Amino acid sequence: MSPATTSSLLRLFFLTLSLHINFSTAVNSIGVSRRTLAVAADTVPFPKKVATFLPSDISPPTEKYWYSRLPNTPLPKALEYLLQPGHYPSINTEFANENVSAASQKTYKQAYRSAKHEKAIKSSLPESTIFYLYNDIHPGKRMRIRFTNSGTKVSFLPRQVAESIPFSSDKIPEILKYFALEVNSKEARVIRDEIGGCEDPNIEGEEKFCATSLESLIDFSVERLGRNVRVLSTDAGKKQEYTVSARARMIGDDKAAVCHKMRYPYAVHYCHVIADTEVYEVPLVGADGAKVKAVTVCHLNTSAWSPDHMAFQVLKIKPGPAVCHFLDSDTLIWVPAKY
Template sequence: MSPATTCSLLLLFFLTLSLHINFSTAVNSIGVSRRTLAVAADTVPSPKKVATFFPSDISPPTEKYWYSRLPNTPLPKALGYLLQPGHYPSINTEFANDNVSASVQISYKIYKTSAKHEKAIKSSFPDSTIFYLYNDIHPGKRMRIRFANSGTKVSFLTRQVAESIPFTSDKIPEILKYFALQVNSKEARVIRDAIGGCEDPNMEGEEKFCATSLESLIDFNVEGLGQNVRVLSTEAGKKQEYTVSAEVRMIGDDKAAVCHKMRYPYAVHYCHVIAETEVYEVPLVGSDGTKVKAVTVCHLNTSAWSPDHMAFKVLKIKPGPAVCHFLDSDTLIWVPAKY
């Protein structure tokens, strides 16, 4: 082979090799860029401004943590909905409809009812049984009931994201800015009320906690009740006359924890354990034949309640006697599994 031919072949070889290397490098660079972007998306801290905080950006946690802490406790339907991607948005700033959630004011502010809340409750539940006496839960008792829920179509945030968002009254301006809410809006008022309720001093014999994530909700109740628990909620039913169809069954007492879903841009639960209470499961049959298992809480001693509380006006009694009320369909009852 002549020297000229040899040089030509060598030149062709190095040219081909150079093109191959440049092409491979380009492909790898694209691949690395894509992988880098994917990794970055997983590791970048949670966004701090609502402008980049869309519901579609956040997937709710799964039931994995639930079963890691509560392996023998079925996940209640009221929580299952909050863990289904796409069923509810993670964040929703339309949560201030007074008419839908007036019953929540009954639930977690049971000891005190302002005139404004009383008016909202009455307008939301006309001709409905809101409070009733302890001796009224017996077979044959008829009550006109509207089963409601908090009206907040929001799901849980992950613990990491939830804990990055302030949840204290001294951070209200920051919270409103985070969710792009006006200072004087209804939503701002609801946020102030919710956080204020969480920060109110505990009532006598009450232990409470506001859970801003699924993990903190589970941890609070496991710490107080252990892992051998049952978690129940009221079945939803339309407004009509219901009859107590059988003997009621006690499902919890002072050790039961009640967790109310609050009105908030994402899922927050107000959990409390109140002394001198009993929790019952009440079998009901509607006038149209619909069967509902409702959960009711009875406060055995109301002597510490304000004499102006709505319950006493409705029942025409003075503070002292036991007073009961049904719970919303997205309120959770945690009780020891012995019941």
Template sequence: MKRTERSFTERRNMGSGLAFWTSSLLLLLLVMCAQGIEGRKMSEKQWETTHTEHVHAHPSSHMDHMDPSHMIFFTLKDLNLGKTMAIYFPKRNLSKSPPLLPREEVDPIPFSSKQLHHLLQFFSFSQDSPQAKAMEDTLRHCETAPIKGEIKSCATSLESMLDFARGVFGFDNRFSVVATTHLTNSTTLFQNYTILEEPKEILATKMVACHTLPYPYAVFYCHSQESSNKVYKVLLGGEDGDRVDAVAVCHMDTSQWSPNHASFQVLKINPGSSPVCHFFPADNLVWVPTSTSM
């Protein structure tokens, strides 16, 4: 067995917390893990950040003023069979995804905005490059204090992500992961989707959401809130025939969110006035206790 495959298997089997992997997540992590530390010397063209994506379709002209990447939000009352919504689903090329490094390789690398100049030299990026700006934004986002009732951590390895989840769920409890799966190979990023089946709630007393951030290696912004949240699996059908088995989370209390949060602009509501729901892209993860109903 190759070293990268063996090390992935060892990391996958750490502790009792990790109960199972979805096939799409397994593929994502295998590809990201297999690249290893050699992926750090990437050219500016090789590292594809979210800033380089383009929207291929616009469902309606009145949304032209809105950033399409913000079109992931909806309200709880929208979560019904037959409901049609304009949704942005970024398409990720797994072969070009930043590598998910093991802890022993990533821990010696500084992860601090104070070390940004050194990091740019280490990764061979110029100071005025888009990658430098993305790295600066990611580091500052990770260093921002959590909102009231939230715990957060930027996971730079699979081990650190699992450690954070164990801290939330308890070290003696088992937990599982769910992720959005694209059932077709549509290249349309932004289009109208219709809910094809009754949404299925995943009954979770707690949850940990992990969002990818742009960086030369894989970084996940993981957080959990004390306030109530609901997790759903939603089967969606796009106008072009696209099919997505999507994960959605509804935050029931948004009173502590910033009034400038994109969701309030999209939904035209105020903090705390209504639950805010959103879909997860395929490279984001949601961890839930395994005792939940899937």
């Protein structure tokens, strides 16, 4: 072995050793800020509760697990940025901002029950199309749309860490203490609301699950749809008038699973499979010429929805007819690959 080769190997050894020491030191430098933490892996601060985890146990989730379970399914845009090193980990205790998409955050839990947050939904999306009728999906149809997201800039925690944190209504005091949140804070109210939605009884024909990690998100969908699937999300687009530019293409039915990103200190997704639904990809062109491929879900039978639901008030109809709505840009839709 030449001296140059030996020198290179030694430099590589000490560089690796230095990175290991820095990472180990970071793991023991504990404390969660009340601001968003989204830093490189070698400077990751963790809550005290996970200080005992070894570095190998708290490695960030990556696309490796995705492709081990879904080898033929491209990673959707809505998940790509969550798995980039610069976004891990991201714990945010200021996730209760009222400026987020109230429609997306509430309709997926309240759509079939009462319009508990009707006023918030209306005020957050003035003059925007939230719900529309099934027959409105045709070329030439114009709608004023605001493509939003959950507004929660957080990423996945490792499965082992996520599963060590309580996630149930009877553990709310422990959860608030864990994230150093005041009992009467707006963040505490959001946590109660989100967990409560996960624990609400299923409506007829619905199966739901709240995934607290990337791995559990994937497992839920694979168990119900298998590995031969497509995972889509709506393109981001600014609020303006859009025109349906071509015929909508059906991409899924009641076997589809929809996963909405929730407002929570770390990435949690509310996933559900609902009977009597159809999923379409709708090509849109904005007033400024921007093209958007929007994913929309149509509920073919709304007879089980609460009579005072906002959709019926907006559309001036009674429960029963098919009602559709677009999905947010960080909502995932899982459909069989046959479409």
